[in-house]
Amino acid sequence: MFSLATFNVNSVRARLHVLIPWLERHQVDVICLQETKVTDEVFPQDAFRDIGYNVAFKGQKSYNGVAIASRHAIEDVAVGFDGTNGPVDASRLLRCRVQGVSIVNTYVPQGRAIDHENYAYKLQWFDRLAALFDAEYSPAEDLVWCGDLNVAPKPEDVHDPDSHRNHVCFHEAVRQAFARTRTWGFEDLFRRFHPEPGQYTFFDYRRRGSVQRGLGWRIDHILVTPSMAHRAKDCSIDLQPRLETKPSDHTVLMATFDLS
Numbered sequence: 001m002f003s004l005a006t007f008n009v010n011s012v013r014a015r016l017h018v019l020i021p022w023l024e025r026h027q028v029d030v031i032c033l034q035e036t037k038v039t040d041e042v043f044p045q046d047a048f049r050d051i052g053y054n055v056a057f058k059g060q061k062s063y064n065g066v067a068i069a070s071r072h073a074i075e076d077v078a079v080g081f082d083g084t085n086g087p088v089d090a091s092r093l094l095r096c097r098v099q100g101v102s103i104v105n106t107y108v109p110q111g112r113a114i115d116h117e118n119y120a121y122k123l124q125w126f127d128r129l130a131a132l133f134d135a136e137y138s139p140a141e142d143l144v145w146c147g148d149l150n151v152a153p154k155p156e157d158v159h160d161p162d163s164h165r166n167h168v169c170f171h172e173a174v175r176q177a178f179a180r181t182r183t184w185g186f187e188d189l190f191r192r193f194h195p196e197p198g199q200y201t202f203f204d205y206r207r208r209g210s211v212q213r214g215l216g217w218r219i220d221h222i223l224v225t226p227s228m229a230h231r232a233k234d235c236s237i238d239l240q241p242r243l244e245t246k247p248s249d250h251t252v253l254m255a256t257f258d259l260s
Contacts, residue, residue, distance in 0.1 A: 001233070002099060003028040005254035006220055007241070008107070008148040008202075012036040012067065016047055018244045024051055028254060029071050030098050032105035034148040036065030043067070056096055064091040066105050066147070070098045081128055089125075095136075099259065101228070102137060104129075106147040111168030119168050122150070126177035130184050139185025142259075143225045148250065150219050151178045153188065156197035157218040169219055186223035189235040189255055201237055202250050211242050222255050231257045 005028045009015040012033060023031065031053075036043070038059045048055045048069045058079045059065030068074060076097045080087025092107045106129065111119040129145075137143050152170045155161035164170045182188070190199070200216025207215050222235060235255040242251035 002101065002257045002259045003030070003254060004101075004103070004144060004146070004222065004257075005031045005252050006034070006105070006146040006148075006222060007031060007252045008034040008220060008248060008250035010035050010037070010248040010250065012065070013038055013042075013044055014246070015248050016044060018241050018247055020047055020051060022238075022241055022252065023048075023053065023069070026254070027071070030103065031069050032094075032103065032146050033067040033069070034065070034105070034107035036067050037062055038065055056094065058090050058094055060091045064107060066092060066094040066107055068094055068096055068098075068103065068105055072098050074098055076102075081132060100142060101259070102141060102143045104132075104143070104145045106145065106149065108148065108150045110150050111174070114166055114168055114171050114173075119171075119174075122168065123173060123177045126174075126181045130181045133181075133184045139225050140227070141225060142227050144228060145186060145223045146221060146253075148220050149178065151175060152217050152219055153178055157200075159198075159200065159215045159217070169217060182223065185225050187226070187229045189222045189224050189229060189232055190218070190237070190253065192229065192232065193235045199237055201253050203242055205249050211239060220250055220253050222253055224255075228257060231259060233258055 036059050039061050043057045045055050053069040055069040056074045056077045057067035074096050078095045080090035094105045109122040111122040151174050152158040200218050201220035202217045203210040233256045238252045
C-alpha cells in the first residue's frame with residue numbers, strides 16, 4: 001500500500017507537537033504540508049529525519065510555505081511556476097516524484113475579497129495550474145494534485161452555503177475555475193468514498209466549538225488521475241489533529257492506494 005496525506009499546518013514549527021506524533025502513528029508514505037511559515041534555513045528538518053522521513057521544502061518568513069515529507073526518496077523536486085527571473089510563487093507550489101508517483105503540492109491563494117485584486121490573482125492561479133499540468137504531465141500517468149486549494153467545490157462542502165456565496169472560497173467564479181482545472185483529468189478522490197455532506201477539513205478558530213458543531217469547510221483536497229483513482233482504497237478526513245491542544249485550523253486528509 002502507498003499512503004499520502006495533506007495538511008495545512010498553519011506554521012510547521014508551532015504544530016510539531018501535533019504533526020510528528022501523527023506521523024509516528026500513521027506512518028504515511030508521503031505527507032504534503034502547506035502554510036509552513038518558515039524560511040528554509042530554519043525549517044525543522046531534523047524533526048522529520050529523526051522519525052525516518054526525508055523532506056523537501058520551500059518557504060518564506062511568516063507566510064505561505066510548502067513541504068513534502070516522505071519515507072522514500074524524493075526525486076525531481078521543482079518549485080513554483082516558470083517566470084522570467086526564476087520561479088514565481090515558489091513558496092506555494094512544490095512538485096516531486098515518490099515511488100513513481102508524481103505529486104503536486106499547492107497552497108492556492110485565499111483571495112481576501114471578491115472585489116480585491118488578490119481574488120483575480122487566485123482565479124488566474126487555477127488557469128496557471130492547468131497550463132503547468134499540460135506542459136509537465138499527462139492524464140495517463142500516476143499523478144496526485146493536493147493541498148489547501150482554498151475552494152469548497154459544492155454546496156455540501158461548506159456548512160452554510162447560502163450565507164457564503166460571496167466568500168472567496170465559495171464564490172461561483174472560483175468554483176468554476178477549480179472545475180476547469182479538474183477537467184484536465186482529475187477526480188476528487190474524497191468524494192469517491194464519501195459522497196455525504198458535512199465532511200470538512202477547515203474549522204475557523206473564531207468559531208468556538210466549530211468542530212463539534214460542524215461549522216467547517218472542505219477546502220483541502222486530494223485529486224488524482226484515473227490510474228490513481230482506480231487503485232485508491234480509501235480517502236478520509238482525520239479530525240483528531242484539529243482537536244489537539246493548540247491545533248492548526250485545518251486537519252489531515254489522507255488516502256491509500258494499491259500500487260502493486
